[in-house]
Amino acid sequence: MAKQIEVSELDAYYGAHKAIEDITMTIEPRTVTAFIGPSGCGKSTFLRTLNRMHEVVPGARVEGKVRLEDQDLYGPDVDPVSVRRTIGMVFQRPNPFPTMSIYDNVAAGLRLNGRFSRSELDGIVESSLKGANLWNEVKDRLNKPGSGLSGGQQQRLCIARAIAVRPQVLLMDEPCSALDPISTLAIEDLISSLKQDYTIVIVTHNMQQAARVSDKTAFFNLAGQGQPGKLIEMDDTSKIFTNPGEKATEDYITGRFG
Amino acid sequence: MAKQIEVSELDAYYGAHKAIEDITMTIEPRTVTAFIGPSGCGKSTFLRTLNRMHEVVPGARVEGKVRLEDQDLYGPDVDPVSVRRTIGMVFQRPNPFPTMSIYDNVAAGLRLNGRFSRSELDGIVESSLKGANLWNEVKDRLNKPGSGLSGGQQQRLCIARAIAVRPQVLLMDEPCSALDPISTLAIEDLISSLKQDYTIVIVTHNMQQAARVSDKTAFFNLAGQGQPGKLIEMDDTSKIFTNPGEKATEDYITGRFG
Amino acid sequence: TDNNTDADSGAPAAGSSAAAGGLSGTINAAGSSAQGPAIEEWKKSFQSANPGVSLNYQPSGSGAGVQAFVQGTVAFAGSDSALKDDKGEPAQADARCKTGKAINLPMVTGPVAVVYNLPGVDGLQLSPKTIAGIFNSQITKWDDPAIKADNPDAKLPSTAIQAFHRSDESGTSDNFTKFLKTTADWPYEPAKAWPAEAKGQGSKGSDGVASSVKSTEASISYVDLAYAENSQLQKAKVANGSGEFVELTPESAAKTVESAEIVGTGNDLKLSIDYATKAAGAYPIVLVTYEITCEKGLSAEDTKLVKSFLTYTASDEGQQALTGLGYAPLPASLLTKVRTAVEAIS
């Protein structure tokens, strides 16, 4: 079931460098939340703190709380593996497994989580690739390596891989950045259908996209050069795009559309 | 100096797989040409044939002619290195040198090609980073590794690196895909100013961007699943976006805006 | 950067023949590891008396020494056996000497001890037949009747015998198996390589054999006296041709060499040892090690240095310098012949 995520007073560091500071927000279940903000303001970093991927970077650490319903993700008994299993992620740069075939790339997460019959796997792989609008392009070469795909195809492959395991929360870091309008549309449709059951967070630079797909929008900004990124405001998407509470938000949104 | 590029009857292969077929076009000097088309249709592949980067992929080869002014780029005496020095490139996936600092990344092309005094280098690095709208964010950490940057920052770093060597032709594969609107604007401004002197080719999925920055637009499409990509039409940007010659182009452009 | 030429680390100046003085240059030599310590000792006196001389002796094995000598990379070779006719070695060596011929000069005797590790059993006595039986894997238990017969009073356990032999080829094995062949019904051709059919366990080098015996109870092997003493291994008394069980001492070993016959011609002093010697108090398993060099035909510098070095080694001082190193001195009669031969080197 979709989950609410509550973040309170979260800071994230890379070594001594504080990348984001004092972020408090609530991400509603079964909604799409969009993160927007200038490059380098910490959107990816924040997104990665939500499923404990941040701590994978050497020297990186997190302070503060993230709660999924009533569980603290950073609690002492919590296994990051189960967190990531529950909260899936699509990365900013597509990263298919180069040593696996396209099929195995999609099935990779499923194979971890128990036994599936070949036909079950086939079904899930097909539906995931269809969801990511990649099925037609690759159905004839499912056992070819994933690295021989175009940039956009790789990105869709990664999306298919992430949705195949059906996480309860899906974090997507600019999932459409390398996609043409048609694929973008398909992914946006996918997001809309997924939100029936899942909680979705999406980072995007594309204001129209944020406006189109999201229910809530959070705007991040840097306090200044070399300073950590902060959450400036978060509200209903319609409100943010029509009547933002902060001057900075308005400047950013109206500055120029991507 | 800006150069005209003439492509005639060009095919490109990955091993036995023909990725693009029979492309003939003329890219005018001192203009911005945009390539658009669905994911996987061969835009990146075609772009890479223009500066002989395609042949770097193992098993990849090219048939046909590409002429820069009066010289055949694929002529027998032609050194691909000098071709690439003349025709620069920004890749779809940012690829900074991980062993080099930010400064060294930008200076790499200069350093590796000749002797520059430290102050000359300093000047070029600064102006290139400013051109890519990255200077402010990194000026305090020029000697930190380039891999510790956010996705968008890395992309801008790669743009700065490419313009630092001042090629006569600049090929950009989705240079703004990971950029926020402000940086996108800056890059677009950069493109406009560069086109005074250079020939620029840009791959984009963003129709507005194509409409905004380019003088000419080429639309590519796949003949069908598993078939090679083809050039459908190429014309003035205003013409393509208002009154395209082909039905496919119109469908693609009006389908949905990215 | 100390070449140990200073007085405190040098030995007391050696006797007259070593103190030929004033020599300088380098000689390379190679060969038998059994005579390694002897050469060490001789070198010390010789180099102390002639600080300008460097003698490099590579104890890589008799065969390698002979090869190096034939190839001309060394001025003389140390060898546990004389050049062998049946392998054409004298001809090859003569060719190396160009104008002269190669000669075998016996220089020192290395007795071979039969060592064992059997707690509670001292003064083991073994006849050649018993030894052959043990090393041919026919006698496998310590309380075998054959051993009991040799040692009526000993309390022998019924444990299995762990017989070690040299796994590398060696002059020691060669002489040991020659002894067995001559005195007992040893069914294999004597050779430097241990016969594969005889079984047993191999250990590399005299040191390897010594340490295997030392660390393995109920074991037995054969090894040069020096190693037996250094590792404080028990040495068996071995019966000679007259059936007398003789303890191994330098003197008892020297008696066997005394009865050896010179089979070489002229200045070539190749010996034939009688392993079945009946001389009273003679310990029969010995190995005579030679210096092989050119009677004539070495380069001028080599001639001078080799002659002067061998003159010293064959001198009384030279022979006495080896006392306590586990060698037996050459008998006086043989020594005179050696000196004559060295004198003839030119």
Next chain:
Amino acid sequence: MVTTSPTREGGPAVRRSAFRRSRGDVPFRFASTGAGVVLLAIMAAVGVFLVVKAIPALQANTANFLTEKIWTPNAVEPQFGIASLAFGTVLSSFLALIIATPVAIGVALFISHYAPRRLAAVLGYVVDLLAAVPSVVYGLWGVTFLVPFMRGPSEFLNTYFAWIPLFGGDQVVGKSMLTASIVLAIMILPIIAAISREVFLQAPKMQEEAALALGATRWEMIRMSVLPFGRPGIISAAMLGLGRAMGETIAVALILPATFGISFQILGPNGNSIAANIANGFGEATAIGRGALIASGLVLFVITLVVNMGARMIIARRKEFARAA
């Protein structure tokens, strides 16, 4: 286009238009090709040298070189054959490889993915120390420590696992094939571990993150992204280790009992190898004996070659899926 010096600040650089071949590339290409050719020449010369030296001995041989087990090349009637030596070489080095490879991969993973980051470098250095121990010392250690030590475990294996043919036989000794294989395994361990470690450290972080984000445990992440990426490297490292094991002379010579027979009973007083036999026979070899030893070295070449070709085939089979990161 005229060649003009590039204007630096501001304006566009004017460059040579003729796409002529740049100068530095030719010498460098020449140098690296040259190095390859030199290396090839050296290795080929070594090979030719071996063949030339081996021929007289093989001609003098009165036994079948391939099937004969005994080795008496110094006899008046030289008789020698490679059978038992080749068998011992292959058995001991493969045992060593089987023991060492899993441990080495574990060590490499420990350093690249398990040990605390700060400690990892130091611990990596500790394992490299294993490589710093010269082979003579391994031999001496083997003889003075491991040989006596192995008697107990060998007895145990012989008592309870004699049904496994390798552990059968009625005589159990310390100086055995098993002990030699263990020493060899220790000697090749740092080679395999060090190279695998470097390979694992280069595994792309992006793919590791991809696996983790799918909810993979650390081991699953390693299995999904690190090991497949490192596979060719591990195989190459293992081949280097195997080569070392097969060519190792002195350490094995000190431990193996140097018998001439073919027996799978690795606890008994059996075992020899080509390299150990060279060490044992070299000092007393006659000219023919040396030739025979060299001929045995040639056989080692052939074995190495066959094994390496197999390994390269395994690597090539999945080339399409190679780490084209």
Next chain:
Amino acid sequence: MTTVQTGIQPISTSRRVKDRVVQALVYLAFAIAVVPLLSVLWLVVKNGLARFDLEFLTHSMRNIGARDAGGGAYHAIIGTLEQVLFASLIAVPIGLLTAVYLVEYGSGGRLSRWISFFVDVMTGVPSVVSGLFVLAFWVLALGMPFSGFAGAMALSILMMPVVVRSAEEMLRLVPNDLREASYALGVPKWRTIVKVVLPTAFTGIVTGVMLAVARVAGETAPLLLTVFFTDSINNNPFNGPQMGLPLYVFDQAGRPTDTAIDRAWTGALTLILIVMLLNLVARLIAWWRSPAKRGS
């Protein structure tokens, strides 16, 4: 999308157990590797410390008789350092350039297949063969004297395959992205290799070179045939017999006196320390050159 559980879904016990088991095995592997190391080091230190003194490090064995105590390995230390240095000077450039050829230029051509073929074969060559080869060509055919340099040549033959194969492996790990980025800047291939590919693979290459160095620093057999043997100091690597530490250890260990055996252990200890130090220096250089040090 049927049964969706709530809460953080814990992973199955079997997966968790497997993960733990592997973790335990990995730690165990490290422990297994360390045990023999400690055992060897303990033995060497225990036996080697007795003679690890200034005399040992500054004196040769010249004029040390068979029963004398004292003496040292200075001549052998000098010899080993010179031989390993020259061997590396020969083998590392050739090996590295060959690896570059195989990865960057050879592209599976006939020459590169032949080179790979011979490199593979050479990985298993018994060390004495390289010594025999140099003896035959350098000493016997060309009439050159025994010398440290002859030994270095023999050692370099043993080093080359290790250097080539490990460097080849490391170069293949360098992502093609980086080469492409450099080519696209109009950087010639050779500068790309020198400035981008080699630095990226640097630590790995250093590791491979150190493995090769460690291997040959402990070789005995090839030295016997090429540097010969001496008890005296010879600083000149190009003329006259030299000593090497492995040779020294091997020789002393085979002697029948306890003083010699003590010297052997001390020699072994010295040799281990030398290789350790070289390794440490190499690693420090690698670390100092690495971006990780400069970054963050």
